[in-house]
Amino acid sequence: xxxxxxxxxxxxxxxxxxxxxxxxxxxxxxxxxxxxxxxxxxxxxxxxxxxxxxxxxxxxxxxxxxxxxxxxxxxxxxxxxxxxxxxxxxxxxxxxxxxxxxxxxxxxxxxxxxxxxxxxxxxxxxxxxxxxxxxxxxxxxxxxxxxxxxxxxxxxxxxxxxxxxxxxxxxxxxxxxxxxxxxxxxxxxxxxxxxx
Amino acid sequence: xxxxxxxxxxxxxxxxxxxxxxxxxxxxxxxxxxxxxxxxxxxxxxxxxxxxxxxxxxxxxxxxxxxxxxxxxxxxxxxxxxxxxxxxxxxxxxxxxxxxxxxxxxxxxxxxxxxxxxxxxxxxxxxxxxxxxxxxxxxxxxxxxxxxxxxxxxxxxxxxxxxxxxxxxxxxxxxxxxxxxxxxxxxxxxxxxxxxxxxxxxxxxxx
Numbered sequence: 001x002x003x004x005x006x007x008x009x010x011x012x013x014x015x016x017x018x019x020x021x022x023x024x025x026x027x028x029x030x031x032x033x034x035x036x037x038x039x040x041x042x043x044x045x046x047x048x049x050x051x052x053x054x055x056x057x058x059x060x061x062x063x064x065x066x067x068x069x070x071x072x073x074x075x076x077x078x079x080x081x082x083x084x085x086x087x088x089x090x091x092x093x094x095x096x097x098x099x100x101x102x103x104x105x106x107x108x109x110x111x112x113x114x115x116x117x118x119x120x121x122x123x124x125x126x127x128x129x130x131x132x133x134x135x136x137x138x139x140x141x142x143x144x145x146x147x148x149x150x151x152x153x154x155x156x157x158x159x160x161x162x163x164x165x166x167x168x169x170x171x172x173x174x175x176x177x178x179x180x181x182x183x184x185x186x187x188x189x190x191x192x193x194x195x196x
Numbered sequence: 197x198x199x200x201x202x203x204x205x206x207x208x209x210x211x212x213x214x215x216x217x218x219x220x221x222x223x224x225x226x227x228x229x230x231x232x233x234x235x236x237x238x239x240x241x242x243x244x245x246x247x248x249x250x251x252x253x254x255x256x257x258x259x260x261x262x263x264x265x266x267x268x269x270x271x272x273x274x275x276x277x278x279x280x281x282x283x284x285x286x287x288x289x290x291x292x293x294x295x296x297x298x299x300x301x302x303x304x305x306x307x308x309x310x311x312x313x314x315x316x317x318x319x320x321x322x323x324x325x326x327x328x329x330x331x332x333x334x335x336x337x338x339x340x341x342x343x344x345x346x347x348x349x350x351x352x353x354x355x356x357x358x359x360x361x362x363x364x365x366x367x368x369x370x371x372x373x374x375x376x377x378x379x380x381x382x383x384x385x386x387x388x389x390x391x392x393x394x395x396x397x398x399x400x401x402x403x
Binding site: 014030034 | 258261262302305306307308309319321322325362363364366393394398399
């Protein structure tokens with residue numbers, strides 16, 4: 001079938017514009033199989049009422065039944081509801097975890113009067129570590145990199161003692177450093193016996 | 197001589213991708229599973245282009261608008277010998293070992309005609325989205341469809357998988373049996389799913 005079209009129209013075929021649901025990223029017709037159906041429905045109703053009617057009106061639902069029996073349909077609906085509840089619980093748990101997680105700003109002594117600053121736990125707040133490291137490097141004009149600490153977690157190590165400045169930056173939500181509540185930030189000093 | 201011939205045997209499993217499971221983008225984590233990005237040599241690009249043009253149902257003009265000749269594509273190497281090819285950071289197509297090129301699902305949505313299509317019934321959608329391979333009965337039942345006998349597809353053909361009552365493709369797979377055999381055998385895996393809606397490749401919008 002496409003062979004005929006090709007010979008008839010040698011011009012490049014324009015791409016199809018496909019609408020994706022902003023909630024679950026699926027094409028809206030697949031929202032019903034996602035884990036956030038009710039939210040997807042709301043979104044579609046607000047943004048594209050005509051499409052909403054097409055997918056969720058009574059006759060559309062009837063037509064959708066297609067070859068499936070009543071039992072299968074109800075089972076599917078139950079599953080969808082269950083899945084949705086599960087996804088919500090998961091999101092809640094993730095949110096709680098996020099609220100509980102701490103950002104540590106560590107001042108570590110390397111030499112007598114040479115320090116590095118390690119910032120740990122930013123990734124929990126959806127901050128791109130690489131971009132944040134770059135930001136630190138630019139603002140302090142020092143080396144700044146993402147490294148693995150002994151526990152195998154990623155942290156940002158900035159050369160020089162910039163712990164207070166980093167704290168300020170997080171407070172002011174500079175650049176990519178967004179969404180970290182101040183209460184969750186902690187300044188600590190890593191020993192080597194030097195009173196501060 | 198004996199030693200020489202022993203070596204290929206040792207690696208024989210590496211050369212036969214068709215025998216191993218292809219659940220490629222299950223638990224695919226971009227942060228750990230992508231090992232590097234490189235520019236692709238222009239000679240290699242040429243052969244990729246030729247390979248795609250001969251395998252997909254697409255004319256060169258249309259393909260030109262997907263991937264203009266002047267643009268250089270990047271190769272994103274991932275675990276298990278998956279290579280994703282991306283243009284300006286957007287994944288366009290991917291390949292497993294030296295296997296066929298598959299378009300990404302987003303690309304397929306834009307150009308739905310590049311791959312031959314098969315359709316599964318509504319009952320199978322749920323399982324497909326959970327990452328299952330597609331069993332033959334899903335295609336032969338009332339809601340499913342396969343190409344007619346004169347357009348039968350041989351085994352190991354990349355196909356777009358559509359779903360009953362839906363407009364857009366839901367997954368991309370590779371036939372394990374020829375479509376005629378699927379109709380005849382009607383049992384077991386008919387099409388292996390390579391990537392489906394909502395898997396980790398779908399989540400990877402930008403590399």
